[in-house]
Amino acid sequence: MPRHEIECSKCNSPMQPGYLLEEGHGNERSITAWVEGQPQKSFWMGLRPPQEKLETCTWRCIRCGYLETYAHATA
Numbered sequence: 001m002p003r004h005e006i007e008c009s010k011c012n013s014p015m016q017p018g019y020l021l022e023e024g025h026g027n028e029r030s031i032t033a034w035v036e037g038q039p040q041k042s043f044w045m046g047l048r049p050p051q052e053k054l055e056t057c058t059w060r061c062i063r064c065g066y067l068e069t070y071a072h073a074t075a
């Protein structure tokens with residue numbers, strides 16, 4: 001992954017990389033993914049599995065806490 005030098009768009013302070021953690025059943029952890037379009041509800045599974053999803057990384061401003069999320073295509 002290319003290295004970003006990102007500044008907060010609100011206060012121009014440095015931002016640190018991270019990700020949004022999702023904790024599911026039985027302490028199963030995963031990274032929040034980005035999915036195109038609207039969520040499709042499924043009777044059995046809550047939401048239908050998406051056609052395409054992208055992993056995301058989220059940067060956090062060390063000063064004001066602003067979050068900026070990027071969705072990268074997995075090559």
Ligand SMILES: [Zn+2]
Binds near residue numbers: 062
């Ligand atoms: Zn900031």
